[in-house]
Amino acid sequence: MCFTIRGRAYRMEDMDLAIQTENLTKIYGRRLIAVNSMNWEVPKGAVFGLLGPNGAGKTTTLRLLLGLQRPTAGHAKVFGVLCGPSAVGVRSSVGYLPTNPKFPPHLRPIEYLGLLGRLSRLPREQREPRISTLLRAVGLLGATDQRIGTFSTGMCTRLGIAASLVADPPLLLWDEPTAGLDPKARRFTLDLVRKLGRTKTIVISTHILSDIDQVCDHVGVMHEGRMIFTGSMQDMKRRLASDDFILDFDGDTEAVERFADQLSGFDGVQVRVDAGGRLLLKLTDGHSRAGVLAEVLKQVEGNGLSLDTIHCGLNETENAYLQLLQEDEAHGFGR
């Protein structure tokens, strides 16, 4: 179903998406492929973690969405509107926080936020109170008489957060918002993401997995310019190579190795002991996870071993992420 707003045609399904890209490609100078035929969708209201190693194309993707760069092929839409250098409407619905943001060094925070307020066409009676509120919220009230050029990395990031919120946009694109922050500032930023995520769509680009784990409900993994996975956090964790369990025992390694030998005859489980004396269980397909694990635990009890802890591999976002990257590299031409 289609409808038009101000002469522009929109599809109904587009309106449920905050971001949509189709075959988005960016090649720099016919030499470097930064984004490679990327198809990506971010539903409205999601807190989306954009993961990827350095050079994966995360920042380029965000800059393509903002129209700071022009795609070599394909296109991107934000709330159904095509992105590009002249797409002012797109930028008015986006609050952007760059990595280690660079701002006009000769301005003071109030001057800079005031300029952004005017660029966003905010009338003075809304602009001034909003700037005060934001400066207080990001803890920069004490630095209002300093020029931005004298700010530390953390202060610049906090000013960047305030800058991205000046126009109260429905979509936030934050590029590595916790980079270079001390633990307290990092905690503040993540808490802010949680709070803002209740009312806005947020995309956080990062390679810090614990940040994603704490605040995101959707995740996408980029590798060498391509989106190799998108889905919910649960989907991501379910992609682990195997249903691994790690059993830590209180006792000598020899007893654990004897126990491992004993388990090797069991159906539905592969066992080995690692260098730290921990028992690694890999459950094979076609068997009840609960049943096999119950049997193993019964054998632990029967052998008089003292079990300290059981770790489940399913909780390891990092494992899932690294596995995705390894799989993508192993696919070769199949990618």
Add this chain to the structure above:
Amino acid sequence: MVSAVEESTLGSRMMPFGSILGHDLRGLWSGWLVRLWLAGTVILTFLLTVGNWGQFRDGPLIASVLFPYLVFPWFFVVVVLGVQTVSGSQAEALADGILSRPIGRLEYLFATWLARVVLVLGVFLVVVVPFIVVIVLAKRPVPEDHVTVFGVLSALFVVALVLTFLVTLGFLAGIVLHRAMLAVVVLVFVWYPIGLILNTFSLEEFSPISLSRAITTQLRQSLHASGDAEPDQVAIQEAEDLSRQVDHFLSVFSGAKPAPKPGKPQFFEGRQFDDFSVFRVLLGYGLPSLIALGITAACFYRRDL
């Protein structure tokens, strides 16, 4: 009558343009170059006026005050002020701080260009106009001259046009060449021999030196009179001259043999360039300025930040 709602809509629509204009003006004004130039131009104009106070009549004295803006040394300052580079950390700050916000690229570009033009013309007019008023109104020990209001306004307009062209040229060079120093060097090498370049295309009447020579005559022109000729005859003559110049310009570019011209004057020969047509100067400097601005906009629009 414009309603309050329409006014606020227009104001709101122009708010980003106005804010970038104001931001850039403040940024330029806070720089040492503009303040130094302002001080320098006040001192030089004062020295020129005082030095020639008892020697030149009104026309030549005003022309001598305008000479530094047309020929030397202020063209260099104007070009440097016009150079706007978008590279390195500047590009990052521009992309992160301004262009990722709700403002169009062209809107930003035209606002920054206008800020430079406003600043340069502002300094020029603020310094020159009071001196011209004093020169015209003061009782001086020289024979009376017949400088007209139209003459003064048209002379100021012509100098302002040349300054706008120089700012636009600097703006174009900065955006295209990426490096401020390189842009300035290139422009100096282009602008110094501009007389010879214009001579090649038979456009020497537009050279700054020709304009500077003709300013004295222009200052004495009235709105309707142009020598003894009838207005219609003047218009026909100007149209013919313009057509011949365009023809010659294109033939030099295309490599074709130009049509022979009746008695082409040598450059700076005799009294060949003692006056000029404001309309033709407007075309001669206005059109290239618009073309340069268009090229700058196209280059900037296509650039990745």
